[in-house]
Amino acid sequence: MSNVVFSTWNGQLIDHRTTPDQAPDAKSAGLPVKFGPDQSPDAILGWGGIVLYNPEVDVVDAAIHYLEGVQAHSCGQCLPCPVGTRVMLDIFNDIAAGNGQPDDLTRLERLCHRVNTGSMCSFGQKAPLPIQHLLVHFQGDLERAIAQGSNRDGALNSHSTQMAPCTAECPAHTDIALYIERIKHGNFQGSLELIRETDCLPGTLGRACYAPCESSCRRENVDRAINIRLLKRFVFDNELRFGLQHRVTMQPAPDVAALPPVAVIGAGPAGLACAFNLAERGVKVTVFEALPKGGGMVKVGIPDYRVPSDVLQYEIDEVERIGVKIEYNQRLGRDFTLSDLKARGFGAVAVAIGAHLSKKMGLEGEDDGIPGYTTAVDYLRDVNLQVPLEMGKRVMVVGAGNVAMDCVRSARRNGAEVLLIYRRGRKDMPAHEHEVHDAEDEGVQFHFYTHPIKILTHPDGRLRGLEMVKMELLDDGTGRKRPTPVEGSNFEMEANSVIGAIGQDPDMTWIREEDHLVLNKWDNIEVDRFTRQSPHNPFVFCIGDAQTGPENLILAIGNGNRSAVYIEQFIREGRCTVAEYDRLEKVIRELKPYDKQEQVPLPGGLERFNSTWVPADQRVVDFRECEVGLSQEEALAEANRCMRCMQAITVVTRQP
Structure with missing residues (x-):
């Protein structure tokens, strides 16, 4: 179903429960139409309220699924959120089992107020909103459920997550609020380890990322956005400064040794991210790089005064340290073809060539x-x-x-x-x-x-x-x-x-007729938007500039990360199925988690700490790095400006 029967999302009321034939389509209402390429949502519950597509959805069942998701993602740093929503969940479970009490709705109303006003961060503050909207707009349904029991039939499936607006805007979906939280507590290395789960080049991105996350920082609604990029750089520089060792966290599945190896073409950001993620899963990876050095367009396109060569090389060494093999001076089309790689036993290839023309x-x-x-x-x-x-x-x-x-x-x-x-x-x-x-x-x-x-x-x-x-x-x-x-x-x-x-x-002259690859109207390789797999040659995945055209570093990293998930799925199962995370991510972006007009009830005035720069007359004499990062004191102060804006969401479907 793509029509919206009922919605309170972001304060806009749509109510066609009695006239479902007049319900607006989701697209015209500015709401998600699909849950991935092949599913339709039945309901959405989250930070902005409720969206109901299917009038047959049991609201008690939907509330249970939502509160289970809230429970799974509550951090537990304050009591009102985890305890209050746990009691709410118990009440709804009792209602569903036919054990509802006459005062349940009153109890739920009080609990919503206490969780909203008593929670320390926006996750708990916003978590009660869908329940409050159910109490207002579905009072009759809830009263009938208390009197007669719920129609819960077990047919609903729920898909839940939490995501801050800044993370939703980050193409790599780095858990920004959590890594900043670790900085607050002085756990700098733990912060960096978390960053590396989605960004294998934190030192490079801490210097050269254009930081789209900061454009969706709710702190901007109070005074100024958090300097997220420099906080990332700080924890990387801290590791480099003190010679700390990156902890390799490989957790391969028991059968991974039997999987065929994967070839990655290009040692730029997208290729390195793909290789790093595959290697962490235990998959054997070989990267083929046309240049004599790794880093792709970062190495040969970004000058040292922005990203010093020793920073980039340190990060490439980290990728190799977990088992990735890089062969240099190997150009696709000159030294080998895709058919050659297949004949050598590679189970899949990720084309990650940069835009070098x-x-x-x-x-x-x-x-x-x-x-x-x-x-x-x-x-x-x-x-x-x-x-x-x-x-x-x-x-x-x-x-x-x-x-x-x-x-x-x-x-x-x-x-x-x-x-x-x-x-x-x-x-x-x-x-x-x-x-x-x-x-x-x-x-x-x-x-x-x-x-x-x-x-x-x-x-x-x-x-x-x-x-x-x-x-x-x-x-x-x-x-x-x-x-x-x-x-x-x-x-x-x-x-x-x-x-x-x-x-x-990107240079596409290497493509041969036998490769069965098709270029789209932008002269990029045509691939599935979720899996990055060629629909014409399943052996080939395409990421980075070859897929998107010339793009920014963090988008390349994000593409490399996600492609690794599907490449492993392909070499393991012979097919690719869109992951729940990607389905949820698309819905979240369509729901626009950052509202520039939101009035955040918090006093402003805390100074944002910015970079300092080598004076212009001194920095033009050579290629030494000209931006100075944050000191430890500045990083701690900047991290403490973060409001930890996590937000819960659950998508309910009737399809598996």
Whole structure:
């Protein structure tokens, strides 16, 4: 069923219990339509209230399933939540068994109030809400159940979890509230071990993650969001500083030794995450990497001043320490094919190649091999692999994303005068604001509403500069402003080198007809959205940039994590079934667990601790790391700002 018969979710009342034929469809109501690809929810109970799809659902039965989920996930750090909801569960079980009492509804009402007002965190504070809504809107049903017993027939299945809004926004679904809780209690290594369950590169992500979690932090509704990224970095740096040993927590199933090995192509974030998770399950994994070093685009695309090489190498060593084998200088399509891997006995392959091709700018002379013109991918690879470069005194970079920022800031560290060329304005730049600000501080010159049209050369063929045209933003008829050349505004700018940085794509030239792989309209490999398995060649799973196109690090980590679950399922059972966790995660995201308008009843004023930076005039002289992390005192203070915003949810279905 996809129609909503009744809902109180987020304060919006829908009630068509007496007119189910007029019930709105779930999509138009802004509520989840499916529970995974092949199931429909019968009811949802959680932090936002109740959603009822099937009018035949017994509300007593649904309440029991929900409260069982609350009991399973309550932390027990305060008494009102675990004890109060346990008593509620007992009352509903008595009602279902025909042992209800006349004062049960009054008792439930009092219990809801006590749990709501007495609990220390939002999990307990919000847990009673669905029960309160049942008491208000289903009083008659509950009274009949008390008098006659419940119609509970055992046909309902429940799927329960807890998740904070920040975790719901994290593509890797790291348990942020819990790892911050461990920092609060001084358990720094325990915090890092928890992070590693979903992020095998915590030191890298603690430096280079764009932290989508912070955009869904409820603390923002009070004063400012928790600095989640820097807290992750702090516990990693603590391990590195004190030489602590990462505890390997491999718990392989007894029969895992009989499973075939898995090949992972690419030692970037997605490939390493996939390999790490498989190895922790005891699966034998070999990673094939085209470059002489591991890390993928982190290694050859992110400069050392953002992620130092020793941090990345430490984390790669950790992946190898749990049993992952990495073979370097092995390029798919050149040194081996997918068929070769199958013939060698691998049970599955995860294609995790990065976006190592720069997009063409469409300039006249771009493909002529002009000395002095290069792409962002090639330039950053040479910088990070410490290849000697002769860029000259004046360098121009075309583009405005984060990769362009890495190029301009790297060129400044090589001593050049650097100009950035962009066809729109500063507010339109897709790069993260702090990257733009840092580039400005370091002396990069920005030229907005400017677009290159031709590479200029000296008589000997060397690059001389670019012919440009001024741009203006005009309405294209759809209401969107589009950059348009200003007639007669052509001019020339001189430079010794030009770097094109307008985007990247994965190289798909390795695909052979025998691979039976299909590209979608974005020229990415077509895979199942949940399992990442090719529907045309079940032997192949695709993750990272090859699946999504160029994406951020934490999304690559999340894709690698989830693919490992399905790869193990495939080599074990020969098929993939969508996991309960992925079904729940999709429902949670559709229910929007973070409400920017929520009035959080908590006084503000606690300072957010941010990074400190090496002064710009000092950091441009070399590639040493320029961001300074939190001290222990700052980390503890920042962790104590966390409100531990866990929220419960249960999806009820009648299908197994």
